[in-house]
Amino acid sequence: VQLQASGGGLVQAGGSLRLSCAASVGSISTYDVAWFRQAPGKEREFVAAIARSGAIYYVETMRGRFTISRDDAKNMVSLQMSSLAPDDTAVYFCAASTAVRGSYYRDHQYDYWGQGTQVTVSS
Numbered sequence: 001v002q003l004q005a006s007g008g009g010l011v012q013a014g015g016s017l018r019l020s021c022a023a024s025v026g027s028i029s030t031y032d033v034a035w036f037r038q039a040p041g042k043e044r045e046f047v048a049a050i051a052r053s054g055a056i057y058y059v060e061t062m063r064g065r066f067t068i069s070r071d072d073a074k075n076m077v078s079l080q081m082s083s084l085a086p087d088d089t090a091v092y093f094c095a096a097s098t099a100v101r102g103s104y105y106r107d108h109q110y111d112y113w114g115q116g117t118q119v120t121v122s123s
Contacts, residue, residue, distance in 0.1 A: 001026035001112050005094045008117030011084055015121070019079040021094030021114055028070065032100040033077045035068065036107055037090035037119075047092070049104040050077060057104045084121045091116040 007019040021033065034049035034057075048068040049057045056068055067080040077094060095110035102109060 001028070001031060001096055003094050003096060003112055003114035005092065005114035005117040007078075008092060008119045010120045010122065013085055013121055013123050015084050016080070016082040017084065017119060019081065019092055019094075019117060019119070021077045021079075023075045023077075023096070027072070028075050028077060028096070029072045031096040031098060031112075032104065032110075033070070033094060033096045034104060034110060035077075035079045035092060035094055037088075037092045038116075039087075039090040042090075044093070044107055046105040046107070048079060049100075051100070051104070059105075081119075084119075086121045086123045089119060089121050091118050 002024045004022045032051045035047040036044050037047050038044040050068050050070050065083045070077045093116045094114045096112040097110045100109045
């Protein structure tokens, strides 16, 4: 599968953005898909995942602000982000695995990665 992330941009604190991860060459519903992010000078961190089964996982600190969803008709996974804060500034990556075995929170579980989309939240 090839992944294309989009939807990033510049937003003021308290605002919202919707990121999209479009899959080509394959059906996204057959993959476990996650969003990760990496801020400057920091390690990449897990944000949210949606399994093939539809089960959803979030980092607790983002639960309630971020919503991950999948649209099989559009072959896409989205991440709706609200109440954004400057600490959310990062490059956001989508990633996919044919079958996560273990923790959905670990980046090494994912074999396919999109190119990343920049999210910048101004104060």
